[in-house]
Amino acid sequence: MIARRFFLAVALAVMCALAAAQDAEAQIEIGPTLSEILKRGFVICGMTEADGFAEPLDGNEWRGFDVDICRALASAIFDDPTKVMYSALPAKERAASLQGNWVDLLASGAPWTQSRDTGQRIIYAGVSLYDGQTFLVRRQRSFASARDLSGVSVCVQRGTSYELTLADFFNVRKAPYEPRAFETFEEAAAGYEAGKCDALTADASMLYAARAKFASPADHAVLPDMLSKAPRGPVVRQGDDQWLNIVRWTLYAMINAEELQVSILNADLALKSENPDIRRLVGVDGDLGAGLGLAKNWAFRIIKHIGNYGDMFDRNLGPATPMAMDRRINALWSNGGLMYAPPVR
DSSP: OHHHHHHHHHHHHHHHHHHHHHHHHHHTOOOHHHHHHHHHTSEEEEEOOBTTTBEEOSTTOEESHHHHHHHHHHHHHHSOTTOEEEEEOOGGGHHHHHHTTSOSEESSOSOOOHHHHHHSSEEEOOOSEEEOEEEEEEGGGTOOSGGGOOSEEEEEETTSHHHHHHHHHHHHHTOOEEEEEESSHHHHHHHHHTTSOSEEEEEHHHHHHHHHTSSOGGGEEEOSOOSSOEEEOOEEETTOHHHHHHHHHHHHHHHHHHHTTOOTTTHHHHTTOOOHHHHHHTTSSSOTTGGGTSOTTHHHHHHHHTOOHHHHHHHHTSTTSTTOOOOGGGSBGGGTSSBOOOOOO
16 A cells, blocks of 8 residues: 555656646747747848838948837847848838738837737737827917817828818817818928918827928927827737747836836846846846746846837937927826836746
């Protein structure tokens, strides 16, 4: 009887050990996208040119907010933000290029909607920028809010959702307005600057970019009201959950780093922090990279090379840049904004 119990105990111990080994192996199994990236030695990032977000320079060099998301991924994987190949894509070719495995991700796609998230075999990994339709106005008119607009003329691109949302906004308020439609947004912006209308409407990011090209950008203000929701962020193919998690948690790590006040300037000091949240984030305690197939200091690499979310925003879009964009709803949740990420733990 004793011998039987002994052998049963040994068998149970062996089974538990094998199960634990299988779990550990499953935890670090490399998915198809990460495997291909490691094999080729760089990330392929689909980019659509946009001021402040994705601006091509010489050769394979790009700069901008969306570019830094790709550089953050390369940092997490290779500890080298230069391990990226950028693929310039027209807006109409983005989804097909991702579906066809020509790129590993889109740094930013069209605004996140249900139909795009479910109908194109792609999935949004998170929100890197909360955008939406609003107005650009002249500061001398002293419009503090979109609700102050009445009896005004508005430049807008013809045949777009902006035109429909504009009509809804004024019709619901029963406020008079005069739409002045142009074939392209660039023509609408030029018409506004030339004084052909009192306001210009489009997504806030587009308005900030248009204002930056005006002769006197400081004479114009982007109103804080949002007429629509247009969340933007990195996009991946459906079917590779590990890669989705890597892209998602790259963004989340940068948001958490800003909340914990860990930046590109003090990343090395964070390694000596006694704050348990910081120690987990930078990989001093625990190994939270294993489940992603990455090194334990994957988040530290991102912060060291790229910085936190605020670093990325300020460097490309902030007050010291031509875009001069206010954080507003893109501020951290603790500062009255919408930027919030699950904890790294």
